Structures are given as structure tokens and as C-alpha cells.
Amino acid sequence: MPRSNTEKYADMLRKQGLKVTPQRLELISLLTRLKEPMSAHEIKAKWKQGDIDTVTLYRALDALVDAGIVQRVDLQHGHTDYELLVPGEHHHHLVCTDCGTIEDFVGCPGKNMEKLALKSSSQFVSLREHSLEFFGTCKTCAV
Amino acid sequence: MPRSNTEKYADMLRKQGLKVTPQRLELISLLTRLKEPMSAHEIKAKWKQGDIDTVTLYRALDALVDAGIVQRVDLQHGHTDYELLVPGEHHHHLVCTDCGTIEDFVGCPGKNMEKLALKSSSQFVSLREHSLEFFGTCKTCAV
DNA sequence: CTTGCAAATGCAATAGTATTGCGTTTATAA
């Protein structure tokens, strides 16, 4: 990972009063190379520099989520998956319920949906986030 | 619960080759009265006829999901919540991250979103379901 | 109404996911 990106993420951490540690840097570096969201255990299995304690990994993931670097995703796998968040963007996923194939969906009309949701709501005045995942069958599995 | 509704759900179970048991009927009856999605443990705590074994409850919930009577919801509570599904409809939720207030959102433009998602996809040709939940702050907590 | 049997139940054990407490180590700012 180029130095500029590393420094960008380091700043995002420090901005939240969080420390920049070797573990957190390797975690970011690892997530940068992933093409799909991954569970804590899968991440742990991919760890290069020796090993990382499971607790430390979960706490590092929490820290990155707090800093807005990582987002949690629920793909109905029975656990939380994590992926790097591109700043200023957001995206969702298409999941094949047969083979597990995952594809990103980037054209989410989030603002419109939130407007719609707020208009129909009697109790809410502002929305900060939303989860959205699609489940279906990919070309390969459709036969 | 009126007899007609009970019979309707019983038929939905039998149609899937699933049996109609006292536990499943009480579970449906209990879910009918709920205004919010609930976890397995919360449902167990509300059980009236004596007690239900946790395993039986999970298996009954699975059965109702298979029969299309119940849907699973992830409200980022660290567990699965369950709620009765109105046949032919679907809805999502607004969740207050401060106090936990939950409000239904019924005006989901699901068909359009799926069309949008499929158009942008290179690997998928059909989508069956989607998850969508909004997270924000309710009027009471906004101050 | 009886009977046969696959499906469902209850209990015990276990798996999988995530968190807490605490003593030691380390990043960072003074």
C-alpha cells in the first residue's frame, strides 16, 4: 500500500483519538486487497505477520468502524462480515444463495430512499445509514 | 386469533409438508400480537403455555420461515429478529440507534431497486429477496 | 377408529460468534 493511503487512514484513526498500531495497519492493508466482505475468522486466517489475537482483531475492527474506514455487512451467513469503505461512497451487494458469489452494487439511490422512508415516518426526522443487500441466483447457478 | 387465520397459516404449513403443532400455533399467535421484530429469547420469555425448548423454538421459527409465514430481520442487535410476514406485502424498518425505537416502512420501491441492481450487474440475472433497514434518530432522541 | 410412520419435540452436548477483565506493552504527546 502506498505511503499516502497509509497516512490517510492513520489520520482518520488519530482524528478519532485512536492509535495507529502495526495490527491496525496490517488489517487495513489486508482489507484493501480483499474483493469481498470477510468474517473476523477469515481475516485472522489471512494474517501474515505471525498471528493476531481474536480479541485484538475484533477490537481493531471496531476501531476501524468507528473511524469510518470499515463497514459491517450482513450477508445472512450467520456472522458479521467486514469490508473497506471507499470514503464518500457507499455500496451494497448481490448475493447468490446457491454458490455464495458476491457482486458489488454501487448505484444505490440512498438519498431518495431515505427521503421516502422519512416521508412515510411519524417518529423519525433523520436517518444516517441504511443496510441493503440483494439475494438471488447468479448466471452460473441459474443454468 | 380467529379460526380463519389459524386455518390459513395451518394450510401454509401443510402445503410445505410441515405439520401443524400446538407449539407452532402458539408461536404464530404470539407473533401476531407483536408490534416489533423479536429475538428467539424474547419470544421464549413471552411463552404462555408452560415453556418451549430453545431448540424447538428455533426449529419452529425455521419452519415458519420456510412456509413464508415469518421473516428474519437484522437490526444490528447481534442476533436475528423474527416477525410475522403479511402475505403479498413486504416492509422494512427505521431503527433509532439511541433508544431502539422501531418503526415500519411499507413503501419500499423493491421492484425498481431490483431492476436497478440487475441492470448494473454482470453476474446476476434474477433476484428473489432483499434486506433494507434504516438507522437514525427518532424525534424523542433528537431533542 | 385404529394403526404406521415420518415429522416434531425435548434434553444434553457442542459449535460458532463475540465480549469482558486484567496484567503487560506500546503509541503519542508533553
Added chain:
DNA sequence: TTATAAACGCAATACTATTGCATTTGCAAG
């Protein structure tokens, strides 16, 4: 260089959900 709050690693524990198996039961066939 030093002080200190944050982070780390390890052990224990909590919480969520599932598996295996002996027993019971829904329900359809006769």
C-alpha cells in the same frame, strides 16, 4: 526522555444457534 492513556494478549465467559438421539405426536391410509 518520560508519563500516561490506549491497545495488546491471554484466559475466562457470555451469547447465539445447531447437532444427535431417544421419545412423542400429527396425520393419512386402511
